[in-house]
Amino acid sequence: MRALRVIVVGGGIGGMAAAIALHRRGHDVQVWERAAAVGEVGSGLTLWPNGLRALDAIGVGAQVRSRAMADTEGGIRDRSGRWLTRTDTEKFADRYGPVVAVHRADLFDILRTALGENRLRLGVTVTGVDIEDRWRTGEPGGESHRGEHSKGGHASPAVGVLHSGGVETADLVVGADGLRSVVRTAVCPRARPPRYAGYTAWRMITEPLPGLRQGGQIWGSGEIFGIVPLADHRVYMFGAVNAAEGERAPDGEFAEVRRRFGAWPDPVPRLLGAVSPDSVMRHDIYQLPDLPTFVRGRVALLGDAAHAMTPNMGQGANLALEDAVTLAALLDNGEIDDALRRYDALRRPRTRALAHQSRRIGTVAQWSWTPAVRARDTALRLMPGWAMPRAFARALDWTPPA
Numbered sequence: 180m181r182a183l184r185v186i187v188v189g190g191g192i193g194g195m196a197a198a199i200a201l202h203r204r205g206h207d208v209q210v211w212e213r214a215a216a217v218g219e220v221g222s223g224l225t226l227w228p229n230g231l232r233a234l235d236a237i238g239v240g241a242q243v244r245s246r247a248m249a250d251t252e253g254g255i256r257d258r259s260g261r262w263l264t265r266t267d268t269e270k271f272a273d274r275y276g277p278v279v280a281v282h283r284a285d286l287f288d289i290l291r292t293a294l295g296e297n298r299l300r301l302g303v304t305v306t307g308v309d310i311e312d313r314w315r316t317g318e319p320g321g322e323s324h325r326g327e328h329s330k331g332g333h334a335s336p337a338v339g340v341l342h343s344g345g346v347e348t349a350d351l352v353v354g355a356d357g358l359r360s361v362v363r364t365a366v367c368p369r370a371r372p373p374r375y376a377g378y379t380a381w382r383m384i385t386e387p388l389p390g391l392r393q394g395g396q397i398w399g400s401g402e403i404f405g406i407v408p409l410a411d412h413r414v415y416m417f418g419a420v421n422a423a424e425g426e427r428a429p430d431g432e433f434a435e436v437r438r439r440f441g442a443w444p445d446p447v448p449r450l451l452g453a454v455s456p457d458s459v460m461r462h463d464i465y466q467l468p469d470l471p472t473f474v475r476g477r478v479a480l481l482g483d484a485a486h487a488m489t490p491n492m493g494q495g496a497n498l499a500l501e502d503a504v505t506l507a508a509l510l511d512n513g514e515i516d517d518a519l520r521r522y523d524a525l526r527r528p529r530t531r532a533l534a535h536q537s538r539r540i541g542t543v544a545q546w547s548w549t550p551a552v553r554a555r556d557t558a559l560r561l562m563p564g565w566a567m568p569r570a571f572a573r574a575l576d577w578t579p580p581a
Contacts, residue, residue: 182206183350183515186340188305188362190217192224192283193482193499194355195290198298199237200507210294211303211342213356218287221458222382223407223415228276229577230497233504236579242289247279248410251394255559258399260444263559264567265395271568275575280394280407280415282384302343308352308365309339310476338477351515352478353506355499358465360484366475373465376489376538378545379426380419381436382460385453387412397443398556401547404440404447414450417490421545424463433459464489466538473527474519479506485526488534491541494574498530501577508580525580533574 183206187194190212198208226234226243234240250272254265271278291299337348354362358373378401389412396405401421408414418440428435433456440447467487473480482499505525509518546552 183510184337184348185209185351185353186211186338186347186349187353187355188308188340189354189356189360189482189484190214190299190301191355191357191482191499192286192290192496193503194353195287195294196233196237196500197353197355197481197503197506199239199290199293200503201510202294202298203237204507204511206510208298210299211305211340212299212301213304215302217291217299217301218284221384221460222283222417223384223409224281224283224286224496225407225493226279226281227493227497227571228278228575229494230500231276231279232578233497233500236504236508237293239289239293243281243286244277244279246285246289246410247281248408249277249279251280251392251408253393253395255395256397256444257556258397258443260397263398263556264562265564266567267564274568275572280409282409282411282413282415304343305340305356305361306343307341308354308362308478309341309346310365310478350477351510354478354480354484355482355503357483358467358487360480362478363470363480363484366478366480367470367472370470371468373467373487375424376464376466376541377421378419378541379422379461379463380417380490381432382415382417382462383433383436383454383458384409385414385416385450386455388414388450388453391446391450393446396544397447398544399443400549400552401545402439403544404443406446406450414453416450416454419464419545421547422463427461431456432461433457464541466534469531469534470527473523477515477519479519479522481506481526486530486534488530488537489541490537491544492533492537492571492574494533494537497574498533501579502526502530504579512580529577536570536573 185201185206185208187198187210190210198210202208234243250268255263338352340347356362391408394406394408403419405417466489473485481502506522509521
């Protein structure tokens with residue numbers, strides 16, 4: 180396939196990874212990001228074996244591992260602190276591959292360096308995508324026209340991208356612009372909007388606390404708390420509670436976190452004592468109803484723009500990385516229209532199944548009716564050690580397309 184001019188809308192993890200993967204294959208790629216800067220300073224990320232394989236495929240896996248935390252203990256405890264299930268990380272790694280935790284800011288730094296500054300445009304707001312076949316473009320980087328072919332016979336159908344500075348065209352547009360995707364409205368004009376999952380979440384990172392390697396989650400009644408040690412002795416934490424959509428704490432979110440979780444089992448109180456109050460972020464949790472397609476014309480969706488899901492399997496960013504690598508590989512092996520059809524056929528069933536599984540796990544984790552909570556905790560306590568990893572096998576057993 181000839182080199183394509185590609186515009187990636189959205190500078191998140193999936194968008195940056197897609198741009199790197201496409202650039203490595205010789206395409207002329209730009210990432211357009213609405214924000215003035217990329218990256219997240221206040222949260223961590225678990226990279227599962229499938230996500231690490233995707234990072235290996237774009238040449239940054241070793242760098243990510245060098246800045247990540249591996250081999251931490253994990254599992255699920257009940258509200259009293261008693262272990263319900265524990266993960267044998269050594270056996271897990273032998274079967275599926277390693278799991279690591281990384282600061283999102285570190286991952287963004289690695290991706291941005293790999294992409295190169297000249298391929299990232301910040302402060303660009305995309306307002307629409309014109310998929311209709313009335314644009315034509317010549318060779319990558321060449322002049323584009325509306326409603327006519329460029330001279331020399333090299334023109335091909337293109338996509339018009341409307342943005343804060345005007346209109347530009349590309350051979351391919353990748354919509355990686357997240358939950359409230361503008362590009363998605365062009366691909367699926369009748370798509371249902373994201374649906375509130377019924378709970379809200381706080382994310383935060385501690386100051387350095389040497390010696391803590393034990394992570395995992397504590398499940399209560401309509402509340403959960405997660406602990407993820409990072410490589411620099413800091414700890415990423417998250418809490419989730421059933422709440423009305425849009426609800427916010429009148430005296431600040433850190434005060435609400437302390438009220439909710441300050442008396443939870445050790446080490447939660449100690450960890451909260453090492454958090455800067457103004458660093459706590461709160462986000463309501465949403466899930467995207469299934470889309471009828473991830474592609475239309477020369478436009479493809481990936482990541483949350485295509486399949487935003489609840490965070491209960493920790494797979495959102497990992498699947499976005501899979502999307503990015505898969506799209507680039509398929510474009511390497513066929514004509515663009517055929518490659519996009521194959522991308523949709525591969526990615527939509529897989530991400531749909533995992534999004535549904537994540538939603539079910541979230542429903543159970545957020546149960547608040549006391550008899551149901553007791554039954555859930557008993558079932559987890561009686562579950563054999565191999566059962567929990569096996570439940571994640573469908574997500575983890577993925578390798579990049581050849």
